[in-house]
Amino acid sequence: MLHRRWLVSLAVFASLAVNAQTPPKRFAQPTTIRELIAASKPEDWRLLDPAHTLYLELATGRVVIELAPAFAPRHVANIEKLAHAHWYDGLAITRLQDNFVAQWGDPLNSKPEIGEKHLPAEFVRSAAGLPFTRLKDVDTYAPQVGFAGGLPAARNSADGEAWPVHCYGTLGVGRDNDPATAIGTELYVVIGHSPRQLDRNIAVVGRVVMGMEHLSSLPRGTGELGFYEQPEQREPIQAIRLASDVPLAERKNYDVMRTDTATFEQLIELRRNRKDEWYKTSVGRIDVCNVPLPIREHVEHGEKAVSRLPR
Amino acid sequence: MLHRRWLVSLAVFASLAVNAQTPPKRFAQPTTIRELIAASKPEDWRLLDPAHTLYLELATGRVVIELAPAFAPRHVANIEKLAHAHWYDGLAITRLQDNFVAQWGDPLNSKPEIGEKHLPAEFVRSAAGLPFTRLKDVDTYAPQVGFAGGLPAARNSADGEAWPVHCYGTLGVGRDNDPATAIGTELYVVIGHSPRQLDRNIAVVGRVVMGMEHLSSLPRGTGELGFYEQPEQREPIQAIRLASDVPLAERKNYDVMRTDTATFEQLIELRRNRKDEWYKTSVGRIDVCNVPLPIREHVEHGEKAVSRLPR
Numbered sequence: 001m002l003h004r005r006w007l008v009s010l011a012v013f014a015s016l017a018v019n020a021q022t023p024p025k026r027f028a029q030p031t032t033i034r035e036l037i038a039a040s041k042p043e044d045w046r047l048l049d050p051a052h053t054l055y056l057e058l059a060t061g062r063v064v065i066e067l068a069p070a071f072a073p074r075h076v077a078n079i080e081k082l083a084h085a086h087w088y089d090g091l092a093i094t095r096l097q098d099n100f101v102a103q104w105g106d107p108l109n110s111k112p113e114i115g116e117k118h119l120p121a122e123f124v125r126s127a128a129g130l131p132f133t134r135l136k137d138v139d140t141y142a143p144q145v146g147f148a149g150g151l152p153a154a155r156n157s158a159d160g161e162a163w164p165v166h167c168y169g170t171l172g173v174g175r176d177n178d179p180a181t182a183i184g185t186e187l188y189v190v191i192g193h194s195p196r197q198l199d200r201n202i203a204v205v206g207r208v209v210m211g212m213e214h215l216s217s218l219p220r221g222t223g224e225l226g227f228y229e230q231p232e233q234r235e236p237i238q239a240i241r242l243a244s245d246v247p248l249a250e251r252k253n254y255d256v257m258r259t260d261t262a263t264f265e266q267l268i269e270l271r272r273n274r275k276d277e278w279y280k281t282s283v284g285r286i287d288v289c290n291v292p293l294p295i296r297e298h299v300e301h302g303e304k305a306v307s308r309l310p311r
Numbered sequence: 312m313l314h315r316r317w318l319v320s321l322a323v324f325a326s327l328a329v330n331a332q333t334p335p336k337r338f339a340q341p342t343t344i345r346e347l348i349a350a351s352k353p354e355d356w357r358l359l360d361p362a363h364t365l366y367l368e369l370a371t372g373r374v375v376i377e378l379a380p381a382f383a384p385r386h387v388a389n390i391e392k393l394a395h396a397h398w399y400d401g402l403a404i405t406r407l408q409d410n411f412v413a414q415w416g417d418p419l420n421s422k423p424e425i426g427e428k429h430l431p432a433e434f435v436r437s438a439a440g441l442p443f444t445r446l447k448d449v450d451t452y453a454p455q456v457g458f459a460g461g462l463p464a465a466r467n468s469a470d471g472e473a474w475p476v477h478c479y480g481t482l483g484v485g486r487d488n489d490p491a492t493a494i495g496t497e498l499y500v501v502i503g504h505s506p507r508q509l510d511r512n513i514a515v516v517g518r519v520v521m522g523m524e525h526l527s528s529l530p531r532g533t534g535e536l537g538f539y540e541q542p543e544q545r546e547p548i549q550a551i552r553l554a555s556d557v558p559l560a561e562r563k564n565y566d567v568m569r570t571d572t573a574t575f576e577q578l579i580e581l582r583r584n585r586k587d588e589w590y591k592t593s594v595g596r597i598d599v600c601n602v603p604l605p606i607r608e609h610v611e612h613g614e615k616a617v618s619r620l621p622r
Contacts, residue, residue: 098524099479123592138449140598168410168504177588192527193479193504193600197585200592213409213531216503220524274508277488281434281511287451289504 031275036267037257037294044263045255046150047298048209050243052076054083056211057238058093063189063211064243064254065171070130070149071164072122072203075173078115079184079205083242087111087185092234093218097226099192102215103174104237105185121179122203127155127162131260135268137285141165141196145288147259151207152288154199164204167194167289169212173203191216194289209256209295253298267292342586347578348568348605355574356566357461358609359520361554363387365394367522368549369404374500374522375554375565376482381441381460382475383433383514386484389426390495390516394553398422398496403545404529408537410503413526414485415548416496432490433514438466438473442571446579448596452476452507456599458570462518463599465510475515478505478600482517502527505600520567520606564609578603 030036048066056063069076082088088104091111095103132155134146142154145165152170155162164170167190174186182203189208208215218235221228228234243251257264272286341347359377367374380387393399399415402422406414443466445457453465456476463481466473475481478501485497493514500519519526529546532539539545554562568575583597 096528098527121591137451139451140448141594141596179591194598195601196596196598197582197590197594197601199594201590201594216409217407217528217530219528271508279508279512280432280490283452283508283510285452285507287505287507290506290508 030266030270033267033270033292033294036263036270037296040257040263042299044258044261045296045299046258048243048254048256050246050251050253052080052206053243054079054206055239055241055243055246057240058214058235059238060214061211063214064209064252065206066150066209066256067171067206068149068151068164068204071125071151071153072173072205074116074119075122075182075184075203075205078119079173079187080242081115082184083240084245085114086239086241087114088237088240091237092231093215093237094221094234095188095225095227096191096218096221096235098220100190100195100226101188102191102218103186103188105174105187107231111185116183118180119183119203121182123179123200124161124163127157127160130155130162132162133259133264133268135286135288135291137272137287139288141199147264147288147291150256150259150293151204152291154288163200165194165288166190166196166198166204167207168192169208170194170204171206171208172198173205175202189215209254209293255296255298257294259293267294341577341581344578344581344603344605347574347581348607351568351574353610355569355572356607356610357569359554359565359567361557361562361564363391363517364554365390365517366550366552366554366557367525368551369525369546370549371525372522374525375520375563376517377461377520377567378482378517379460379462379475379515382436382462382464382473383484383516385427385430386433386493386495386514386516389430390484390498391553392426393495394551395556396425397550397552398425399548399551402548403542404526404548405532405545406499406536406538407502407529407532407546409531411501411506411537412499413502413529414497414499416485416498418542422496427494429491430494432493434490434511435472435474438468438471441466441473443473444570444575444579446597446599446602448583448598450599452510458575458599458602461567461570461604462515463602465599474511476505476599477501477507477509477515478518479503480519480523481505481515482519483509484514484516486513500526520565520604566607566609568605570604578605 030039052067054065067076091104091106093102093104094107130148132146132148134144139145144155152165152167154165170190172188173182173184174188175182223229268291273284341350363378365376378387402415402417404413404415405418441459443457443459445455450456455466463476463478465476481501483499484493484495485499486493534540579602584595
């Protein structure tokens with residue numbers, strides 16, 4: 001009985017299981033993402049660029065963030081300037097609103113004012129020249145959704161605009177009612193159901209690619225909007241560094257799956273139509289925020305590496 | 312400068328703010344949910360039924376769950392039988408998969424087998440006779456979405472079926488590949504972006520109405536599928552009780568906003584089209600999992616009570 005009950009436990013979402021009994025090998029027709037990754041080629045992946053990668057260091061570990069200069073170049077440049085100057089070090093996560101965001105900043109105004117004082121809104125950009133892997137399925141909030149440069153994104157052919165969409169792990173720039181107040185000194189990460197109403201209303205500057213659990217499992221703030229009521233409840237930020245500023249021995253290099261390849265389109269289809277025994281009703285659809293974006297430790301010349309599969 | 316910076320912090324999502332400066336009063340045309348609640352009438356609310364409410368007691372506090380007998384009557388009845396027999400007491404949360412689920416059960420098979428051994432799948436029901444407040448906006452996964460009996464739900468007029476949809480806080484019944492293995496001894500709560508691919512594939516039996524933070528902020532499991540690798544990492548379940556089995560002095564009564572009223576339709580419109588200064592781009596759409604479902608401590612005859620607004 002013990003065995004059977006454990007089996008029930010482990011198989012509850014068997015579709016998400018990594019089949020530990022089957023060693024990775026190349027499959028002609030992958031039926032799972034694990035198989036798809038095993039069959040992928042080096043050109044299906046890209047190395048995270050250390051010059052546009054942030055390490056947010058917390059007591060529990062490192063949060064790895066990929067910045068998105070293609071969408072918000074001036075905001076990203078200012079954030080990189082602040083990180084390079086160690087401006088964020090010693091600040092704290094001040095807000096943890098359940099099913100919404102983790103947010104950090106400088107509530108005591110303890111840091112010197114460096115970098116930009118105001119920035120123009122970078123909420124949308126021109127869709128022209130932006131590679132876009134479009135999803136087939138309708139979306140509640142946008143005419144077209146898909147992936148652009150590894151980021152979940154949306155597009156409107158009527159006005160030619162494109163913008164990143166808010167999914168779990170999205171990094172955005174806090175602001176006051178005046179958009180010019182968003183400069184990167186206050187940042188937030190989505191930790192709940194996608195708050196898509198924020199799309200086109202705020203600058204999205206990247207997404208967390210590793211270590212979300214260090215943010216999502218923090219205690220929730222009990223003040224208004226999820227702010228911590230006592231300063232000592234805030235989670236200290238040991239440092240935020242550009243990966244390119246970190247000594248090689250302290251870096252970890254990651255490959256993320258490209259979103260502009262036939263392999264990625266195959267991944268989308270595998271998630272739209274799951275082929276395992278657990279599913280009784282064919283889904284045949286997918287929401288842009290439910291498409292997994294695989295990441296793995298960087299593979300040098302065919303070396304094996306363990307991949308991490310988002311759910 | 313301190314003041315300004317704090318203002319930036321507090322106003323980042325000003326739309327979600329509860330305006331502490333304005334005492335609640337009745338507004339002819341509410342422009343915020345806070346105003347809508349202040350202007351609501353007693354008949355806009357319903358008391359949570361203690362006979363279909365579970366209290367999940369953890370070391371950090373109580374999680375309040377409303378069961379959904381209208382959708383999965385036999386599963387709900389079995390869960391109520393197990394709770395009434397104190398069957399869940401002393402078990403543990405065994406799985407915490409980031410951006411997916413918190414799950415509990417009896418991994419050591421320590422409990423007697425009581426209640427049902429097998430149950431027929433209750434994944435969908437007939438839409439006939441089910442009050443349904445329909446959203447205007449398209450949904451990726453279902454022909455129609457809305458609210459039925461306080462639960463986010465979907466409907467298909469082609470086959471006359473209705474089913475609950477998986478949103479943040481949804482309670483479902485874990486199962487093996489065979490649907491009959493879902494009896495209620497393994498339960499899960501959604502703690503991330505809505506995993507809508509589970510809709511119509513599993514029995515949904517309710518939703519968390521209070522205390523989500525006690526589940527969502529637990530440490531993530533590091534084993535396969537987010538299971539805790541060491542038994543001592545599991546979060547003990549002190550008790551799961553039917554509210555009606557709990558002495559009156561230890562109960563708290565809640566009102567939840569009805570979803571079949573003009574007031575609730577007004578709430579949906581307020582969230583589809585936010586009227587505050589923070590939003591620069593009109594949204595004009597809403598996802599079924601982004602509609603807040605207000606709850607407050609039970610109000611006796613016009614007595615004032617502080618309401619809790621989901622984000």
